[in-house]
Amino acid sequence: MNINPIILSIPIYFLLIGVELVVQWITKKELYRLSDALTNISCGITQQLSGIFLKVLGVGAYVLVYEYFALFEVPSTWYTFIILFVGADFFYYWAHRMSHEINLFWGGHVVHHQSEDYNFSVALRQGSFQIIWTFFFYFPLAIIGFKPVDFVFVSALVTVYQFWIHTETIGKMGWFEIIFNTPSHHRVHHGRNPKYIDKNHAGVFIIWDKMFGTFQKEEEKPTYGITKPINSWNPVWVNFDHYYQMLKQLKEINGFKNKIKFLFYKPGWLPKELGGYQSAPEVDKSNYKKFDTPVNSILSYYVLFQYIMILGATALFLFNYTKLELPYQIATVLGIILTIVNAGALLERKSWAKRSEIIRVLLVVGVAAYAIIFFNFSYLFLIPVVVYFLISMLAMPYSTKLAV
Structure with a gap:
């Protein structure tokens, strides 16, 4: 039986979604749309299913590094657990940040940002290919000597923590926001407003963003989603769309050096002859309309x-x-x-x-x-x-x- 905390937490996830739906019913606010929420959950399903076959990257590679390169054997105690938790969150910050700042890596993470709503179901919306571009960020923990079983458990806890911050029903949280990631901080991260893009990459501890210059407090309400909406409820296609668009643009880019830059520079980078860097446009809220396909x-x-x-x-x-x-x-x-x-x-x-x-x-x-x-x-x-x-x-x- 699978003892992954992420899998074991599934009933809690859906219980909280149910609570949020009750809040929607009471407040009459549109927090959920069926098509969007089901697509979010579908992406979570595809990510978990593909993870069965891709776990060799996330776990197998860590095991190999630990077995051949570990400098020490860190004992499994309560205090090393805390150290590992902080370390896993630190490297999560960098894996997450690079998933936003490298075009090729963004293709694995963009799925999580495609929803134009912001609710607990969005937390389940994960990209199936993200693990390909992030697994190696955690190798320093294996080299230090943290056991694979401890790492897998702790990194899952870092992921589980982030579920509750995907909501509009919780406002700002005072002193707690000084150290920890919160719904307010993470709403910023999901905003497509230019001032919010590539901000607040933290998993658990918002201090990483404050230390490394990527922190932005929540001011005006974010407009959620990506700058070029996906406009699809297909949970498989949404994982491939970014790479399909990249392939089309690669064909237009001349020169091997520019092609490499396109792959590893920030999303939106193009050579000068194609217009140069394409910054995120301001959101025209007067004309903005979410993708929707009404059904009976x-x-x-x-x-x-x-x-x-x-x-x-x-x-x-x-x-x-x-x-x-x-x-x-x-x-x-x-x-x-x-x-x-x-x-x-x-x-x-x-x-x-x-x-x-x-x-x-x-x-x-x-x-x-x-x-x-x-x-x-x-x-x-x-x-x-x-x-x-x-x-x-x-x-x-x-x-x-x-x-x-």
């Missing part, structure tokens, strides 16, 4: 039903995937991703979404029935599969009639 309420309920099903399946898989052989892991991951991609297509009212949804439901039911029979589970497990099939097929015609 029946479709919303249908997609929400599918999400509840897939969240349960994802949680079950993440806790037990080590018991499965690689082919079954891959098949399950592909099935989950197919579900959330098609949900996004329904919300975008894609013309092909209804046909692919029928095929997807048939595949899910077929695979589930096969697994029950093949692994000799009780046939009673077929009852929820049949119920799922009937609900999906009966509701689909009504839910999709206004979605195409």
Whole structure:
């Protein structure tokens, strides 16, 4: 069973999302939009699923550095735990900061900033490729001699801490903000206003930003998102869009040296002949409008039903995937991703979404029935599969009639 604090905290995450939804209902403020929130959660799902196969970078590389280059063997005590926690947060700051200041690295992190809302679901919106550009920042901790198991646990705690700071429902927090990262500090970080861009990179301790010149206090309310909105509910495409745009621009850039600069300089850098550095534009709030694709309420309920099903399946898989052989892991991951991609297509009212949804439901039911029979589970497990099939097929015609 997976003992990763991030996975174990999932029920708490959704409990807090529920609390925030109650606050929305009471205050009548629009904190959540279904399409955006589900896409945020979908990105979290894809990041966790891809992490199963990319963990060799995040954990395996750390283990190798520790085994071959560790100068000491740091004992596991309460005080070394505190030192490791502070150290992990320090290197998180630099990994995070460079993910904003290097164009190639930004492609792995941009996903987290694409949402134009700001609520607890945004904390779950993570890029699947971010680990590729950040895992090596933590090598100094391995060289010092902090054990891999301790590092994995502590770095997960640094991540878990950051969930609660993704909200507009908590204002400024007085003395606490002097040392620690808070919702106010992090709202700045998610703002696309020029004065807020590339500020407040801290994970837990805001002191790093104050020490290294990247701190900005919250003044006017931020406009959230990225300077060129993604305008998509597809959780797979949003991970590739930045690299696709980079590839198109690389073809226009002449000279090997300029191409390298484009990859490793700040996002927005271009050679002089292409206009030079493209700074973030001011937000025209009078004309600004969030990306949205209104759908009928029946479709919303249908997609929400599918999400509840897939969240349960994802949680079950993440806790037990080590018991499965690689082919079954891959098949399950592909099935989950197919579900959330098609949900996004329904919300975008894609013309092909209804046909692919029928095929997807048939595949899910077929695979589930096969697994029950093949692994000799009780046939009673077929009852929820049949119920799922009937609900999906009966509701689909009504839910999709206004979605195409």
